[in-house]
Amino acid sequence: MFDQLFEHFSTLSYLVVVLFFILLGYRPPWWSRKSLDCRKRDVQDIPGPLSLPVLGTRWIFSFGSYSFEKIHEFYEDMQRKYGTIMKEEALFNVPVISVFEKQDIEKVLKSTSKFPIRPPTEAIAWYRRSKPERYASTGLVNEQGEKWHFLRTNLTTDLTSPRTISSFLPQVQDIAEDWCCLLKELRNSNDEISNLEQLVEQVGLETSCALVLGRRMGFLLQKDISETARQLAEAVHQHFISTRDTYFGLPIWKIFNTPAYSKLAESEDIIYTLALELICTADEATKESAVFQSVLRADIDEREKTAAIVDFIAAGIHTLKNSLVFLLYLIAKHPETQEKILGDSSKTYLKACVTEMFRVLPTANCLARVTEEDLELSGYRINAGSVLLCHTGIACKDERNFKNATEFYPDRWLNEQRSQTSSNATFLVTPFGVGKRICPGKRFIEQVLPLILEHTIRRFELRTVKPMELQFEFLVSPKGPTSMIFKDRF
Numbered sequence: 001m002f003d004q005l006f007e008h009f010s011t012l013s014y015l016v017v018v019l020f021f022i023l024l025g026y027r028p029p030w031w032s033r034k035s036l037d038c039r040k041r042d043v044q045d046i047p048g049p050l051s052l053p054v055l056g057t058r059w060i061f062s063f064g065s066y067s068f069e070k071i072h073e074f075y076e077d078m079q080r081k082y083g084t085i086m087k088e089e090a091l092f093n094v095p096v097i098s099v100f101e102k103q104d105i106e107k108v109l110k111s112t113s114k115f116p117i118r119p120p121t122e123a124i125a126w127y128r129r130s131k132p133e134r135y136a137s138t139g140l141v142n143e144q145g146e147k148w149h150f151l152r153t154n155l156t157t158d159l160t161s162p163r164t165i166s167s168f169l170p171q172v173q174d175i176a177e178d179w180c181c182l183l184k185e186l187r188n189s190n191d192e193i194s195n196l197e198q199l200v201e202q203v204g205l206e207t208s209c210a211l212v213l214g215r216r217m218g219f220l221l222q223k224d225i226s227e228t229a230r231q232l233a234e235a236v237h238q239h240f241i242s243t244r245d246t247y248f249g250l251p252i253w254k255i256f257n258t259p260a261y262s263k264l265a266e267s268e269d270i271i272y273t274l275a276l277e278l279i280c281t282a283d284e285a286t287k288e289s290a291v292f293q294s295v296l297r298a299d300i301d302e303r304e305k306t307a308a309i310v311d312f313i314a315a316g317i318h319t320l321k322n323s324l325v326f327l328l329y330l331i332a333k334h335p336e337t338q339e340k341i342l343g344d345s346s347k348t349y350l351k352a353c354v355t356e357m358f359r360v361l362p363t364a365n366c367l368a369r370v371t372e373e374d375l376e377l378s379g380y381r382i383n384a385g386s387v388l389l390c391h392t393g394i395a396c397k398d399e400r401n402f403k404n405a406t407e408f409y410p411d412r413w414l415n416e417q418r419s420q421t422s423s424n425a426t427f428l429v430t431p432f433g434v435g436k437r438i439c440p441g442k443r444f445i446e447q448v449l450p451l452i453l454e455h456t457i458r459r460f461e462l463r464t465v466k467p468m469e470l471q472f473e474f475l476v477s478p479k480g481p482t483s484m485i486f487k488d489r490f
């Protein structure tokens with residue numbers, strides 16, 4: 001059959017096809033090798049997996065040996081295979097460069113810029129642009145340049161202020177108390193909680209709403225999670241998964257509605273509607289909340305205000321859930337850390353545990369940027385405008401940066417043990433990002449995590465039941481359900 005097909009192809013047709021691919025920028029792997037030593041190496045010389053014309057390397061996650069859930073393992077394998085730097089290609093063969101070396105990561109993240117560019121999650125931006133009645137822009141997370149700067153200055157000043165954050169301390173203490181009561185109530189007769197993710201998600205919801213709306217929603221008081229909380233948590237979870245699928249899959253959602261895009265649109269819709277409901281039922285406490293007030297007072301389009309509150313609530317739930325599950329799991333797996341937490345009144349060790357969790361199991365394991373100046377990375381010349389992925393999570397597990405790098409060892413962050421950390425490698429522990437685009441929720445989360453951990457350890461002795469598996473949901477997440485023992489201490 002193929003013979004018959006090829007008979008109809010003339011030499012000219014072959015030439016036209018070859019020319020077509022060359023015009024699209026496709027080059028076979030041997031193309032540039034010959035002259036490699038005679039000139040400075042640039043982006044096209046960076047090694048990486050097979051790239052197809054137009055589609056680039058995105059086929060790997062749709063037809064190759066890596067599923068979407070294992071994308072974090074794909075990058076670990078690529079680092080083992082290609083070393084310090086690796087290139088993928090997005091649609092129309094746009095290069096996306098991964099860097100794994102401390103020096104390269106530092107160069108990218110420390111290069112200064114007035115308005116740092118983080119590549120947007122295109123599908124969300126696409127959806128928001130299609131809904132001008134709801135969104136005046138693509139939002140703080142996805143906007144760039146002057147527009148991003150305008151939103152950032154107008155929306156996050158109170159959110160990032162230490163005074164505002166410390167005013168939340170009593171509420172966070174109450175949340176930690178309610179969390180411990182809920183654990184007590186829901187354990188089985190063996191002191192086991194069998195789906196930790198679900199309960200911790202309720203903490204994420206309650207905490208994010210307390211921060212943004214300034215009031216307690218009661219998501220931790222009911223034995224059976226309320227319908228609003230369940231829907232909101234499910235929609236946020238779905239939102240991350242479909243963001244991953246549209247981002248790493250073939251971008252055909254730009255041509256027609258794929259299931260991944262439809263689910264993304266549906267989850268955006270649910271989050272927006274539920275968050276709007278919460279805003280509309282604002283009580284006196286909400287009206288007095290510093291974060292809520294600062295958004296309402298901002299001199300910006302009304303649509304931006306709602307979108308910001310939606311984004312703040314959504315940004316906290318899943319990130320906090322993953323981080324808290326990881327923290328409890330690592331502490332449960334290392335019983336000696338529990339004794340040290342109990343014996344340290346200065347709380348230094350507690351903070352060291354949180355930092356070490358972010359080093360060993362960061363939920364955001366990679367930071368993305370578009371370079372605004374030419375850079376030299378691992379001996380390759382990278383042009384301004386290139387998309388770069390800085391794999392801080394992988395660099396944190398490199399023996400050259402941290403001794404016994406895969407071990408959870410909070411003591412390495414204490415002064416007398418600093419030798420466990422190579423000089424300036426601490427820069428790699430950047431769970432909230434860096435520079436002007438740093439997460440505005442950082443201060444709040446840094447207050448929440450040690451506090452909840454301390455309350456839990458004072459009340460319970462923690463034990464793991466089985467090893468935890470990970471899966472990629474745009475964030476590195478526990479592949480639940482995680483079981484854990486919470487045994488009373490008194």
Ligand code: HEM
Nearest residue numbers: 141312315316319320323364431432433434437438439441
């Ligand atoms: C454990 C919890 C959290 C983690 C690990 C986390 C992590 C991150 C990271 C890595 C970034 C990208 C920073 C960069 O590109 O340099 C980011 C951005 C962002 N985060 Fe968080 N985050 C958390 C909680 C929150 C909370 C509670 C809020 C709500 C206020 C929030 C709101 C945002 C926003 C709005 C951005 C975009 C900022 C911008 O582009 O200017 N995050 N976060």
